[in-house]
Amino acid sequence: MKYILIIGAKNILAKEIAKVYAMNGYNIYLCGRKINEIEQFAKILQSEYKIITELRELDIEKFDTHQSFYSSLDPKPFGFINVTGFYPDQKNAEKSQDDVSKSININYSGPVSLLNIVANDLEIRREGFIVGISSVSGERGRMKNYIYGSAKSAFTTYLSGLRNRLSKSNTHVLTVIPGYINTNKNIERPKLLTARPADVAKDIFNAQKSNKNIIYTKWVWRYIMLVIRIIPEFIFKKLNI
Numbered sequence: 001m002k003y004i005l006i007i008g009a010k011n012i013l014a015k016e017i018a019k020v021y022a023m024n025g026y027n028i029y030l031c032g033r034k035i036n037e038i039e040q041f042a043k044i045l046q047s048e049y050k051i052i053t054e055l056r057e058l059d060i061e062k063f064d065t066h067q068s069f070y071s072s073l074d075p076k077p078f079g080f081i082n083v084t085g086f087y088p089d090q091k092n093a094e095k096s097q098d099d100v101s102k103s104i105n106i107n108y109s110g111p112v113s114l115l116n117i118v119a120n121d122l123e124i125r126r127e128g129f130i131v132g133i134s135s136v137s138g139e140r141g142r143m144k145n146y147i148y149g150s151a152k153s154a155f156t157t158y159l160s161g162l163r164n165r166l167s168k169s170n171t172h173v174l175t176v177i178p179g180y181i182n183t184n185k186n187i188e189r190p191k192l193l194t195a196r197p198a199d200v201a202k203d204i205f206n207a208q209k210s211n212k213n214i215i216y217t218k219w220v221w222r223y224i225m226l227v228i229r230i231i232p233e234f235i236f237k238k239l240n241i
Contacts, residue, residue, distance in 0.1 A: 001051065005029045005077035007060065007114065008084035010038055012183045013133075016201035017081060022049040024205070029077060031058040031069075032084075060084050060110035061102070070117045079208070080118045081131040082111045086148075093147040100147055107151035112158055119162060122171045129172040129208055132159045136179050136216070139225045142241050163213060175214045176204055179221035193220065 004021050008014050009030035015038070018028050022045045030042055035055045042053040058069055086106035093099040115130065122128040137145050138152030156175060163173035180194040195203075195218045203217040216222040231239075 001025055001027050002078035003027045003029055003052075003073075003075055004079040004081060005031065005073070005118070006081045006083060007031050007058065007111070008082065009035065011083060011085070013181060013197045013200060014081075014083040015041060016197040017083065017204060018045060018053075019198075020201045020205045021079075022051050022053075025049075025051065026079070027052040027054075029054050029056055029073060031056040033057070033059050060114065061105045063110065063113045066114045066117055070114070070121070076121060076125075077118075078127065079129045079131070080115070080122075081133075081204075082115070083133055084111055085133070085135075087145075088147055090143075090145050090147055103147055103151050107148065108154045108158070111155065115158075115162065119166060119171070123166060123169045126170045129174065130159075130162065130166070131174045131176060131204060131208055133176045133178065133204075134159065136177055136221050136225050139177070140228055140236070144241065172208065172211050174204070174208050174212060176200075176207070177214065177216045177221065177225075179216070179218060179224070193218065193224075 004026045006014055006018055006028060009018065009032045018030060022028060028045065028051065030038060030053055035057050039055060042055055045051065045053050056069070059065065084106055086103055088099040088103045093103065111132065118130065132155060134156040135149070135152040137149035138156045141149055159173055159175045166173055178195065178200060180189045181200055182189065182194050182196055200217050203215060207215045216225070
C-alpha cells in the first residue's frame with residue numbers, strides 16, 4: 001500500500017483527512033511537533049482500517065532538519081498533505097516581530113522548505129500528489145488579518161508555480177482554499193458558511209482523486225471571494241473587514 005505524508009497531523013482537520021485516506025487503504029505518516037500526543041489516534045486508525053501508521057516528529061520551523069527528516073522516510077510517500085497553520089492575533093502581530101515571523105514560518109516558509117524537497121523527489125519519480133491548504137484570507141488583504149493573509153497568499157502563489165512545474169512530471173498539485181471550518185465549538189460562525197472538518201476532508205480526497213487544481217470549501221466561498229476581489233480598491237480600503 002502507498003504511504004501518505006501528513007504534516008501538522010495533530011489538528012482536527014488533519015485527523016479527518018487521515019481517516020479518509022486510511023479508509024481508502026493508504027498507509028500514513030503522521031508528522032508534527034510532540035506527535036506522540038496522538039499515539040492513541042494512530043492506533044485506532046491501524047485497528048479500524050488495517051493500515052500502517054507511523055508517527056514522525058517534525059518542527060516545520062526548523063528548516064535545517066527537513067532534508068534529514070524526508071531522507072529518513074522509507075518507503076517514500078506517494079502523497080504529501082500540508083495542514084500546518086498558525087493564526088496570529090492581528091493586533092499583537094502589528095507590534096510583535098515574533099508573531100510575524102512565526103506566521104511566515106509556519107504558514108509559508110516552513111512548508112515551502114519541505115515541499116521543495118518532496119517536489120524534487122516526486123519529479124524524479126514522475127508520480128504522486130501534493131495538497132496544500134491555504135485560506136480565503138490569502139485572496140485579498142484585509143485589516144483584520146493581513147499578517148496571516150499575506151503568508152497564505154504567498155503559499156497560494158507558490159502552489160500555483162509548483163503545479164505549473166510538476167504538471168510535466170505526472171505529479172498533481174491541489175490548492176485547497178477553505179473558508180470557515182468548525183474546529184472550535186466555542187467560536188460562533190455562520191452555519192451556511194462553515195464547514196465540518198469531516199466534510200472538508202472528503203472534499204480534499206475527492207478533489208485530489210479527480211485531479212482538480214483548486215477547490216474552495218465550502219463551495220460558496222468561491223463566489224464570496226469573487227465579489228470581494230472585484231470591489232474597487234478605493235471602496236475596499238474604506239471597508240471594515
